Amino acid sequence: MLSERQKAILKMIIEDYTKPVGSKSICDILGCSSATVRHEMNDLEELGLLEKTHISSGRIPSSKGYRYYVDHLMQPHDLSEEALEKLEQIFKSNKPALTDSISKSLELISELTNCTIISLGNTSHENFIAKVEAIPVSDTSVAAIVVTDKGHVENRTVVFDEKIDILEIKRTVDLINKYIVGTPLEEVGDKLEFEVKPIIKESIDYQKKMFDAFYEFMSDVSENQSVHMAGRNNILKSFDDVDKIKRILDKFEDREFIKNIKEKENGINIYIGGESEFDPDVSIVKSKYRTNGEEGTIAIIGPKRMQYDRVASLLKYIVDNLEE
Amino acid sequence: MLSERQKAILKMIIEDYTKPVGSKSICDILGCSSATVRHEMNDLEELGLLEKTHISSGRIPSSKGYRYYVDHLMQPHDLSEEALEKLEQIFKSNKPALTDSISKSLELISELTNCTIISLGNTSHENFIAKVEAIPVSDTSVAAIVVTDKGHVENRTVVFDEKIDILEIKRTVDLINKYIVGTPLEEVGDKLEFEVKPIIKESIDYQKKMFDAFYEFMSDVSENQSVHMAGRNNILKSFDDVDKIKRILDKFEDREFIKNIKEKENGINIYIGGESEFDPDVSIVKSKYRTNGEEGTIAIIGPKRMQYDRVASLLKYIVDNLEE
């Protein structure tokens, strides 16, 4: 258990830290001598909460120190006037489309925090098929379109080996529509597999091929994850090692990696340094959100030395407003 | 007019240049003494084709030197076996969708050249409206969808102030469809303005509002420019000044700037350093392409010291294949 003074010292070091913090800079504020602070710092270091870069440097917080701070010391941080105003502008304007709110908020958070923001949205949640359509594009291809009742539209050009028959296409699409309009996106795969396929089976080979193409497309749609990113280049403000920057930027392009950002738990979750398997000097503050029509994760990615209190409060505000 | 030897020296310096090139490294190949080469280099420097980083350093090519090289010395560069193979894989496979070919080629060029590739595509070229559709999403909004005969699909959620009437929506959409199916994308604006609007004018106020919303959406679609980018992070391989990198990466995010990449002239065009108003150390090799269904520009962006011959040949190959 840390003493109140130890807590105060840890808090000050973390909130002040741009370069290593020495005992002198703290003792004035605490009203005791630098030697006393040095003692306390020594204790904190033995507990693994602080670190030194070399034997005679000031202290910097360790990952464990940040962890302690985030778990016990951090207090909600009031949003600045300016931030609040801009946020309200986004959310209070007359009912914007959801994706608009999201991308605008991301842009804003990235400016306010100098971090990179990634949002992963999954449309399948509470979306029902409103319509499927196919429009011939050439002799051998059609544009396939799926619309959900929440207004999400997905399309793909489906290419066939042989020449297509417009009437057959129409028949297949009508059939699919008949069975799956109103189906939740998550269940489309099953429904096509177990209810529509048996019917198709008895019809001609050609129609079956078409069905397969649509089936593949629809399955992709129901698994579809939209990715937004804002402030990608803010990483350059936080680090000055080009190699490190490159490594991190490359991860932003890596689909597999991005997918794994998806958050399981509820509420604000904070991953410090190595905890996020991202980079030892990078932290992630993320949260799940859930609206009718979409469910997803927003992740704020920045240097380990970030203003956790501010970032967390900001994210909470966004998620709360998104959810209503 | 440059002597053959001067040309040879300039060519060697440009094609060898990773760090400043000294006279000694060249004289062996040319079969004359280093002093002779120094004389020639001095002349080339007086012509403004070479530069020195300081008084006793080797020479590096100036922008003017690169210009001369590109205009007079450069020869088409055969593509490597490996590159050709991969390119053929992209283009010879059974009729992929155009956007697929483009994004795959971009990815490949960025790998082969270590440059950043941006493509600006404009769908409006030779695309005709195949269908317009509107699907109610909530009490006050509809998802509007436009499909062209070449398979491009665009959609937007249109939000109204008042509660919508599904039947009225349907009537408006039917009307729009009746008049503009088959219209080239470029002419949609005019057609709506001069042929459809007069009819609407006599109908109820409500329908007019709806028309306006669609009108705006359709105009946006016809001006729509798709942007693809690949190898964005390759910039980090070419420079090591974080500030410079940041400046360039920020430009990649700047919509206005990206739009201006659009190429007017035909064929391969090369902009060296400052010529591209991008950055004094950045060059751009770009070309227009034109297919049925889309017309656009592909730009290869890299350091001034790039392999112009290789990059230009590669781009030519891509554009030629895209156009057939």
Next chain:
DNA sequence: TTTAGCATTGTCAAGTAGAGAGTGCTAAAA
């Protein structure tokens, strides 16, 4: 026109010195 020789000029890497910041330890004071 070309070459050899040489002084000159600048970069780069390694090493040195001094200032500064911060620590740990010890012994004295509260």
Next chain:
DNA sequence: TTTTAGCACTCTCTACTTGACAATGCTAAA
């Protein structure tokens, strides 16, 4: 027992120096 003052010590950072090296320009001879 806790806090403080004092001091030696350690390490970084910056500026400066030094020597090796690379390339140059110039001059005079081939």
